[in-house]
Amino acid sequence: AQSSVxxxxxxxxxxxxxxxxxxxxxxDNNASRIGLKGSEDLGNGLSAFFxxxxxxxxxxxxxxxxxxxSSTFWNRWSSVGLxxxxxxSLQLGHMENGxxxxxxxxxxxxxxxVAQLRDVGATLYNDATGKVTANxxxxxxxxxxxxxxxxxxxxxxxEKLGGKSNPFAIGxxxxxxxxxxxxxxxxxxKATTGxxxxxxxxxxxxxxxxxxxxxxxxxxxxTVADDKVKGFIVGATAPYGAFKFKVGYSQSKTxxxxxxxxxxxxxxxxxxxxxxxxxxxxxxxxxxxxxxxxAQDDNKNAYDFGLSHAF
Amino acid sequence: AQSSVxxxxxxxxxxxxxxxxxxxxxxDNNASRIGLKGSEDLGNGLSAFFxxxxxxxxxxxxxxxxxxxSSTFWNRWSSVGLxxxxxxSLQLGHMENGxxxxxxxxxxxxxxxVAQLRDVGATLYNDATGKVTANxxxxxxxxxxxxxxxxxxxxxxxEKLGGKSNPFAIGxxxxxxxxxxxxxxxxxxKATTGxxxxxxxxxxxxxxxxxxxxxxxxxxxxTVADDKVKGFIVGATAPYGAFKFKVGYSQSKTxxxxxxxxxxxxxxxxxxxxxxxxxxxxxxxxxxxxxxxxAQDDNKNAYDFGLSHAF
Amino acid sequence: AQSSVxxxxxxxxxxxxxxxxxxxxxxDNNASRIGLKGSEDLGNGLSAFFxxxxxxxxxxxxxxxxxxxSSTFWNRWSSVGLxxxxxxSLQLGHMENGxxxxxxxxxxxxxxxVAQLRDVGATLYNDATGKVTANxxxxxxxxxxxxxxxxxxxxxxxEKLGGKSNPFAIGxxxxxxxxxxxxxxxxxxKATTGxxxxxxxxxxxxxxxxxxxxxxxxxxxxTVADDKVKGFIVGATAPYGAFKFKVGYSQSKTxxxxxxxxxxxxxxxxxxxxxxxxxxxxxxxxxxxxxxxxAQDDNKNAYDFGLSHAF
Numbered sequence: 001a002q003s004s005v006x007x008x009x010x011x012x013x014x015x016x017x018x019x020x021x022x023x024x025x026x027x028d029n030n031a032s033r034i035g036l037k038g039s040e041d042l043g044n045g046l047s048a049f050f051x052x053x054x055x056x057x058x059x060x061x062x063x064x065x066x067x068x069x070s071s072t073f074w075n076r077w078s079s080v081g082l083x084x085x086x087x088x089s090l091q092l093g094h095m096e097n098g099x100x101x102x103x104x105x106x107x108x109x110x111x112x113x114v115a116q117l118r119d120v121g122a123t124l125y126n127d128a129t130g131k132v133t134a135n136x137x138x139x140x141x142x143x144x145x146x147x148x149x150x151x152x153x154x155x156x157x158x159e160k161l162g163g164k165s166n167p168f169a170i171g172x173x174x175x176x177x178x179x180x181x182x183x184x185x186x187x188x189x190k191a192t193t194g195x196x197x198x199x200x201x202x203x204x205x206x207x208x209x210x211x212x213x214x215x216x217x218x219x220x221x222x223t224v225a226d227d228k229v230k231g232f233i234v235g236a237t238a239p240y241g242a243f244k245f246k247v248g249y250s251q252s253k254t255x256x257x258x259x260x261x262x263x264x265x266x267x268x269x270x271x272x273x274x275x276x277x278x279x280x281x282x283x284x285x286x287x288x289x290x291x292x293x294x295a296q297d298d299n300k301n302a303y304d305f306g307l308s309h310a311f
Numbered sequence: 312a313q314s315s316v317x318x319x320x321x322x323x324x325x326x327x328x329x330x331x332x333x334x335x336x337x338x339d340n341n342a343s344r345i346g347l348k349g350s351e352d353l354g355n356g357l358s359a360f361f362x363x364x365x366x367x368x369x370x371x372x373x374x375x376x377x378x379x380x381s382s383t384f385w386n387r388w389s390s391v392g393l394x395x396x397x398x399x400s401l402q403l404g405h406m407e408n409g410x411x412x413x414x415x416x417x418x419x420x421x422x423x424x425v426a427q428l429r430d431v432g433a434t435l436y437n438d439a440t441g442k443v444t445a446n447x448x449x450x451x452x453x454x455x456x457x458x459x460x461x462x463x464x465x466x467x468x469x470e471k472l473g474g475k476s477n478p479f480a481i482g483x484x485x486x487x488x489x490x491x492x493x494x495x496x497x498x499x500x501k502a503t504t505g506x507x508x509x510x511x512x513x514x515x516x517x518x519x520x521x522x523x524x525x526x527x528x529x530x531x532x533x534t535v536a537d538d539k540v541k542g543f544i545v546g547a548t549a550p551y552g553a554f555k556f557k558v559g560y561s562q563s564k565t566x567x568x569x570x571x572x573x574x575x576x577x578x579x580x581x582x583x584x585x586x587x588x589x590x591x592x593x594x595x596x597x598x599x600x601x602x603x604x605x606a607q608d609d610n611k612n613a614y615d616f617g618l619s620h621a622f
Numbered sequence: 623a624q625s626s627v628x629x630x631x632x633x634x635x636x637x638x639x640x641x642x643x644x645x646x647x648x649x650d651n652n653a654s655r656i657g658l659k660g661s662e663d664l665g666n667g668l669s670a671f672f673x674x675x676x677x678x679x680x681x682x683x684x685x686x687x688x689x690x691x692s693s694t695f696w697n698r699w700s701s702v703g704l705x706x707x708x709x710x711s712l713q714l715g716h717m718e719n720g721x722x723x724x725x726x727x728x729x730x731x732x733x734x735x736v737a738q739l740r741d742v743g744a745t746l747y748n749d750a751t752g753k754v755t756a757n758x759x760x761x762x763x764x765x766x767x768x769x770x771x772x773x774x775x776x777x778x779x780x781e782k783l784g785g786k787s788n789p790f791a792i793g794x795x796x797x798x799x800x801x802x803x804x805x806x807x808x809x810x811x812k813a814t815t816g817x818x819x820x821x822x823x824x825x826x827x828x829x830x831x832x833x834x835x836x837x838x839x840x841x842x843x844x845t846v847a848d849d850k851v852k853g854f855i856v857g858a859t860a861p862y863g864a865f866k867f868k869v870g871y872s873q874s875k876t877x878x879x880x881x882x883x884x885x886x887x888x889x890x891x892x893x894x895x896x897x898x899x900x901x902x903x904x905x906x907x908x909x910x911x912x913x914x915x916x917a918q919d920d921n922k923n924a925y926d927f928g929l930s931h932a933f
Contacts, residue, residue: 005622007627009451011672011702013714024347025781026714026762032700034658034674038316038622048590048620050322052345052367056674058375061696061716062688066373069694071382074372077636078343080322080620092324092337094372139371140337154753159336217437279670280664307671307714309702311627311660314627314932347629347656350933351900359901359931361633363656363678372930382693385683391633391931403635403648403929405683450682451648470647548909 009034011058014306016114019288024297025059029304030112031077032058045085053077069162074139088146088153095143098154099184100136100204102171106169106182106217107269108235108246114302115268115284121233121250124188124200124221135167135188150175163189165197182217195224204233218279226257245271251290262291280309320345323367325617327425333610335369337517340615341423343369344387354543356371356396364388387448399457399464409465409488410495410513411447413482417515417528419546419579420559425613426579426595432544432561435499435511435532444477474500476508489519493528495525506535511607515544522528523549537568555580562601631656631802634679638927641910644921647681652734653924654680654699654793667707675699679702695777698759702857710768710775717765720776721806721824724793728804728826728839730857730868730890736924737890737906743855743872746810746822755790757810772797785811787819800830817846826855831902848879873912884913900932 006252012030017023035053039208042048053076056063065071074094081091104111141158155170167189173182181204188198204217214236221229247269257259270284286302323341328334346364351357367374376382385405392402415422418429419564435586467482478500484493492515499509515528525547532540546559558580566572581595597613634652635649639645656674664670675698678685687693695718698784703713726733729740763780777792789811803826810820826839830842842850857870877883892906908924 005320007318007629009658009674011674011700011715013702015714026764032702036320038618040587040622042586042590046586048586048618049620050620050682052320052322052369052372053474056696056700058674058696058700058702058715060692061674061694061698061700062692063695065376065382065687065693070368070371070373071376071384071687073374073384073695074367074369076372078322078326078367078369078372080369080618081341082618093322093369140338194615227804256686274660275664275668275670279664305672307702307704309662309672311662311672314630318629351898351931351933353897353901357897359897359929361931361933363631363633363680363683375695376687380778381679381682381684382687382695382738383683384685384695385678385680387683389633389678389680391635391654391680391929403637404633404680453648500807 003042005036005038007034007036008290008311010308010310012306012308013058013207014043014113014282014304016116016158016304016306017302019286020299022300026202027304028057028059029114029306030308031076035077039083042082042116043184043265047165048081049082049083049089049091050080051077051091051273057080061102080249081227082144088144088148091143091145093141094137095141095156096143097135097138097158097167097169098143098156099146099169099171099186100270101152101154102173102182102184103186103219104215105173105180106206106215106235107153107233108215108237108248109270109284110253113270113282113284113285113306114304115246115270116249117233117235117266117268120215120220120264120288122200122202123231123252124198124223124229135169135186138169141167153178158189160189163191164193164195165189179205180207190224196222196226198223200229212236228255228257234282241272242274245269245310246284265290280308282306282308312598315351316347316349316418318345318347319622321619321621323617323619324369325424325615327615327617328613329425330597330613331610337615338615339368339370340617342387342426343367346388348359350394354391358393359392360402361391364389367421374455390454392454397459399455399459400471402454402456403447404452405450406452406467408446408449408452408469408478408480408497409454409456409467410480410482410497412463412465413484413493413495413515414497414513414528414530416484416491416516416562417546418544418561419525419526419548420581420595424581424593424617425561425597426557426597427583428544428559428561428577430512430576431515431563431577431599432510432542433528433530434542434563435509435534435540445567446480446497449478449480452478458512470501471500471513474502475504475506476500477583490516491518492516503535509534511540523547539566539568553585554582555585556580557595568614575599576601590620593617593619626662627658627660629656629658632930632932633926634737634930635680636926638926638928639924640736641908641924642921649926650679650681651928652930653698654669654678657699659706664704669705670703671700671705671711671713672702672752673713703764703765705852708770710766710770711848713765715763717763717778719757719760719763719780719789719791719808720767720778721777721791721793721808723774723796724804724826725805725824725839725841726806727802728828728837728850728857729855729872730859731838731892731906732771735904735906735928736926737868738868738886739855739857739870739872739890742888743839743853743875744803744822744824744911745853746820746838746845746851751770754913756932757808760789760791763789780811782811785813786815787811791929793821799826800832802829803827812856814846816862818848820845822851825881834858836854844926849875850879851875864892864896866896867895868906885909887912902930904928904930923933 079091079093081123109116138158158167169186171184189237200221202219205213229249231252233250268286272282343580348362350360390402390404394400420427449469479498482495511532513530517526542563544561579597583593659673678738701713701715705711731738760780780789785894791808793806822843824841828837853874854870894904
């Protein structure tokens with residue numbers, strides 16, 4: 001029962017250009033962070049644990065300040081909970097929602113870098129209202145996690161706070177040898193009574209052939225305005241010594257409730273070179289197209305060349 | 312003389328309801344925090360030390376931002392000082408005032424949870440002007456601490472800053488076997504010249520009978536508006552294996568300088584179950600009443616059920 | 623390749639009075655800070671490293687909040703980079719510019735305390751426009767460092783961001799036995815097209831005679847308004863057991879482009895007593911004079927008496 005705090009983190013910076021701009025920048029695209037975590041064995045398979053994690057933009061040394069006069073310094077995670085070796089863990093606080101991991105598992109870039117496909121193919125997107133900001137992290141929430149025989153489950157439920165309904169998210173995946181399948185459902189709190197809830201269901205699978213891992217996922221959502229959004233991601237990663245290559249394509253199709261529809265496409269290719277288990281160099285290129293992008297022809301591409309170091 | 316920084320903290324969250332509202336929430340009522348501290352032996356009984364402590368609201372991951380464009384991240388404590396094994400310690404910085412510990416020592420809840428009695432029976436309170444915010448922590452202050460033969464003393468003196476007088480606070484307590492007695496005086500800086508200073512003197516005692524510890528304290532204060540405030544706390548705590556039960560009652564009576572007076576009452580009961588030395592579950596219930604509360608009949612009660620984990 | 627994070631810092635507070643005011647305060651004049659750093663050996667002389675450093679004002683527990691709604695918590699340094707044992711290190715992020723160390727090396731106070739001479743003799747200063755805020759730290763910058771055979775080089779290049787040119791700074795110094803010589807050039811980004819860049823070149827030398835170390839430096843700069851600024855510092859430090867005494871004089875002369883000129887002078891004396899390698903007491907006195915100070919006769923002096931503890 002002695003104190004054992006682990007201080008961990010990641011600093012990741014890249015020379016990069018985003019879509020929709022001609023500016024080339026040094027940018028923190030991959031959420032540099034520091035965190036504290038610890039757990040205490042309470043006996044009988046029970047343990048108590050906490051986790052505090054803070055994101056920073058390492059290109060400027062900044063952290064987040066909320067508009068209401070408080071700083072969400074621990075903006076990635078702040079929780080305390082109890083875990084049982086068999087029955088899973090229950091925690092309270094500000095946490096990533098239970099669907100996130102499964103939604104992200106079938107993106108070759110795992111939601112990182114300018115090449116990530118998750119932001120097109122596994123998110124509610126609507127040209128008329130702009131991208132729906134997913135409740136990636138939920139304030140004042142309860143989260144349950146279970147990991148058992150290759151099966152992983154995470155479920156989150158949160159207070160309404162300013163919204164009109166309770167955010168809820170659940171995701172699960174099952175790994176059997178080279179195969180992984182996953183399914184996730186996320187309901188985002190609506191802001192106005194009488195609306196529907198933003199909601200999205202996503203399913204996917206990956207198979208590791210050794211020489212390469214193939215993956216695909218499909219998402220089907222509906223916004224508060226009753227616009228229908230369907231998206232998919234297909235991709236592959238291939239290790240080659242210390243290298244890992246990535247390629248993928250994603251698409252999102254929106255049918256507006258008011259009539260009309262449009263498509264948003266993203267294709268990407270990239271690679272990383274692992275200097276160690278904790279440190280890597282990476283380079284990526286992505287191109288967007290479709291009816292729903294307002295980017296000009298000459299800035300529909302994005303690239304990055306970066307260094308990531310975890311500790 | 313080598314570096315030895317200790318990283319410590321607490322994460323504490325509860326399902327709770329406060330008085331004056333019907334909202335049931337996940338709330339951080341007990342000041343989750345992280346801190347850094349260290350000391351260095353300089354020889355001849357002398358040592359140098361520092362302490363930095365930051366509070367967070369773990370339900371949302373937020374820390375405090377002040378209105379003047381600075382973030383009081385180290386809002387609980389930031390100091391550097393010298394300590395002598397015999398003659399006590401002297402430190403400079405942003406610190407808890409010297410009266411706080413003694414004012415809080417005779418509250419069965421020690422100033423924590425929705426059941427704390429300190430906020431009624433050991434604080435300046437005035438229905439006409441609202442609760443006087445005690446200068447719990449003093450900016451730009453000097454603090455002296457002495458601990459000797461069961462006797463503990465703490466004294467603080469601070470710059471005026473925006474105020475018109477220097478905040479000053481002193482508290483002392485003496486422990487002899489099962490008996491503890493304490494006395495504290497706190498003068499809060501007045502904001503306007505010509506006013507009196509907010510000030511409060513508190514005295515109390517506790518006796519540990521083994522099966523239970525009884526405690527009582529009395530406070531007598533006067534606000535800048537010359538309203539007189541008298542309060543008391545009576546309470547008991549009783550250990551029972553890994554359990555600890557708590558019960559108490561506190562009252563505050565205000566005589567307005569302009570004439571008229573009123574009473575504010577709080578009764579509370581609670582218990583905690585220690586899962587380890589560092590981790591506990593707790594539950595509390597409190598009820599307020601009296602002339603000075605504006606809470607409606609149906610929300611004069613408060614409760615919490617929480618988990619607290621220190622590291 | 624295992625994790626090895628070092629948590630380090632300094633807390634430094636003083637009773638002090640600045641020039642231009644009669645207020646005596648408890649003040650944090652020397653940048654109290656906490657930091658995290660670590661490096662990982664990648665083999666073949668290569669290593670990866672990161673550094674995150676946050677300044678605090680320990681008299682109030684505050685950190686910096688920027689106006690744009692972000693908190694520059696890691697305001698002193700946030701970077702990630704690769705280092706080679708022979709060819710130096712390259713890092714990206716928010717960092718001190720490459721000229722700073724050399725500019726500061728010939729100030730007996732190293733840019734610290736109210737007695738520092740750097741702020742007069744090695745900075746662009748102009749009574750008409752006020753002191754030019756040097757880009758001490760550069761956002762979105764690249765920095766190269768090389769240390770070899772007594773020779774040290776640091777160079778920084780940064781994005782324009784809001785400015786109209788790219789900040790650039792380079793500094794180098796060479797140490798041979800008791801002698802050290804240094805040269806630095808800094809170009810600060812201009813805010814408006816058509817202006818010149820703020821720029822300053824500084825050179826200096828120090829010689830350690832054992833009983834005392836003598837040092838002198840000269841700076842020559844030009845502001846965006848084409849005002850010419852020339853400054854110098856002369857000083858000495860002398861160790862005596864656990865004591866170290868410091869004395870120095872600096873001067874800055876400005877020729878306004880619009881005609882007219884003026885002089886700013888600062889003389890200072892001080893001493894420190896090292897309680898250990900990490901902890902010291904210090905006292906300083908400084909006096910300013912000249913055409914360019916608007917301070918009244920009775921507040922042209924400054925002093926401090928402080929405690930500094932590093933961990």
